[in-house]
Amino acid sequence: MKHSKKKFMVPFIVFLLGICVLGAIVYGMESSLRRQNNTKAELNAMTYAERMRTDIMEGIGITRALQQIVISENGKLDQFDKVAENMMADYIQSIQIAPEGVVTEIYPEQGNATGKIDLLHDKDRGEISQYARDHHTLVLQGPFQLKQGGYGIAIRNPVYLEDESGQERFWGFTIAIIRVPDIFADSVNALSNFGYEYRLSKTVSPWESTYEEVYSSSGEMADPVSYSFEIGGEEWKLEVMPKSGWVNSQYFIVVIAGGALIVLLLTGLTGALMVLEENRNNFRRLAVTDSLTGIYNRQGFDELVEQYMRQNPTKHCIVAQTDVDDFKMINDMYGHAAGDKALQSLAKSMQSFFKKDAVLGRNGGDEFCMFLPDCSYEDAKELMQQFTKYPKTFSYKNEEHTFSISLGYAEYPVCASDRAQLIRCADVALYEVKLRGKNGCMAYRDGHQMEIRKQLGFALKDISENLLGAFIIYKADKTDDEIFFANCELIRLTGCKSMKEMLAYTKSSFRNLIREDEQEKIEKSIWEQIEDGHSNDYIHFHMRKADGTFLPVLDHGRIVESSRYGRVFYVLIMDWNSMQRHYSDKVQFSEK
Known part of the structure; x- marks a missing residue:
């Protein structure tokens, strides 16, 4: 009787121990898989949220480009349709300008003409438009249903000009209407292809914390991971989770069934540990590997x-x-x-x-x-x-x-x-x-x-390339006027395709940019102004282009002391003919 009972109890205890071991293993695997899927989802949420942010910034870039044109033209925007046509993209519904807050120009106008409204006093758009104006901040409003079908988001960028006394005044808005989800179609398609449910939301306005949905997949979401980013004072949030859930239950049913036999339990345990270790190694490798190049x-x-x-x-x-x-x-x-x-x-x-x-x-x-x-x-x-x-x-x-x-x-x-x-x-x-x-x-x-990279990186890249004219730096030496730097506008002005080409035809000398019959006179004038104690000089000469033609230019130079190169000239060169065309009604030009 005791022996029979023992024969029964031992298998039962082994069974119970096996069940306990199997239960512990299943629980551990489930937790590990959940953490693994969670980490992967977080990485995808971060990656595609940043891509969406970049996509939206492209739309914002259109309004900023228009802003720069308005500022450079002192509030005017001639040939708006032509400018807007060059800026159009597949995801853009329309491009608009709103002087004093009133939309006066829309491209394309066909189908969008009803958008010509007073933004500052419109019941749906007034409050957020006034906020943008008063807080000097770009705002995004939407999504809202477009008359042409689908949904859109309005990007409104306030523009400010300075009057003659230097006081800043509100000019109006540069606006782009972007279609959603067209603008980030690649990102949402990628998330769907990778097997994720997703939801993109943003706060209703810069002063509210309530979120409204911008776009989402059709499935339900339970305990998703999220990644937030900010645009125009508004908080955006991308939430993702696997379509099949954080854990695949069918997988664990198979593991439990196989674990009924001790051999299969040990075999399954060994295989599971190997899979987990491989996954960990893959994640470690992915963490230190560039996804595009593989290095x-x-x-x-x-x-x-x-x-x-x-x-x-x-x-x-x-x-x-x-x-x-x-x-x-x-x-x-x-x-x-x-x-x-x-x-x-x-x-x-x-x-x-x-x-x-x-x-x-x-x-x-x-x-x-x-x-x-x-x-x-x-x-x-x-x-x-x-x-x-x-x-x-x-x-x-x-x-x-x-x-x-x-x-x-x-x-x-x-x-x-x-x-x-x-x-x-x-x-x-x-x-x-x-x-x-x-x-x-x-x-x-x-x-x-x-320190040179930090100093020149800021001065040359962020400033010189955005000057409204050609810019050059060359050595302030009568016999060795070596060219150190020229921005893209100067290279374009000389008719060259690259800095290397420009240095080749000038032999790295500023003197060779000047028409031969003017060289001696111009150099003499420059050094007379310097020797008279002037750190700034204005010179008018004919610049020799790469194709052998000449372009009349105005040269505004400044001599400075560089800790690296000694005395150098910083020179802004402007197209004389363009200046006459644009400012003839304001300034009387005369040939020197």
Whole structure:
């Protein structure tokens, strides 16, 4: 009897233990899978929310472009239809301007004419429009149903002008009506293809915390993850969750059934642990890998370099920074898909060119980095030059297009004592290459200034490229007037396609921009003004263009002391004929 009871109890205890073990395993797997799916959903929510934000910013960019035109023309916008036509995109319903808050111009007008209303006093639009005007902030209103079908969001950008006394006054609004979900169709399609339910919402107005739905999938959502971002003082929120739920219950039914037998339980446990470990490894790999190119991202690159330098503190090594020359032009001319192909092509050329022990990474955008262990300047010099000259192409419409890169590199411990400083040195060397015409490589030397990138990056990129005229910097030397920098407008004015082409035809000398018969007179006038104590001078001359023709220009120069180059001229050059056409009714011009 006791033996029979024992025979019954042991299997029962084993069964109970098996059930307990199986239950614990199932619970752990469910929790892990839930966390895994949650993490993945959070990454997707962040990624596609930022993409949607970027998409909306493109629509905002249209209103800001109109704003700049209105400001530059002192409140006028001639040929509005032509300007608006050039700005139209598939996701734009209409482009409008509203001087004094009243919509007077709409493109296209057909089907949108009813939009000509007084925004500041309209019952539905007045309060938020007044808020935008009074708080100097861009606002987005909607979604609302369009008469043409579908839904839209109105982007209203307030514009302010200065009067003669310098006082700011409200001019009106530049407006774009964007269609939803057309503007972020790629993002919502991607979320659907990846098996997610989603909901995009935004606050009703900048002063309210209540959310209204902008667009969503058709399915129900339970405990979604969310990612928030701000545009125009309003909070936006993207919520996502898997269509099949956070946990697939059918999977666990199979696991429980298989766990009834101890062998299958152990086999299932082993297999599940392997799957979980593989998933963890995949996530670790994804965390340090750039999804576009397949090489390390900046985090993965930094970790490996830091680890090598920590384990080999006395060994020499090289860090290089490189980026694609005129990458924005590739995107503008051929589209972002072609730009992505160029980045992928550069990554593949790096992988095929450098040894397998080299660490390759993408910092973001078109910037890449390389780490060569157990390497010195002498070892790297020829290698870097060869890689810079190595042909690089991308395909567009079955045609191969070439592009070039700029590269700077630095050696540890010659230039730096740690990884961060070493990367900064390589970055400074890269920027030196950029300043000297791009398409080249350079090693960091002690003469380079660590601050130059920050200083020039702000002054040249953010200011000079947006001046309403051509801008040039050249050496203030009577015998050696070397050109250091020219903005895109000057390059365009000379009829060149690049800085390199302009430097070639001028032989890097400002003197060669001046018509030959005027050179001596102009240079004499400049230096007479400088020697008389004037730091500013105004000169009128004929500029020699690349095709041999001449363009009358007005030169406004200033001589300054540069800690890096000594005395230099900062010169703003304006098209004389254009100035006469635009300001003849205000200013009387005369030839010198």
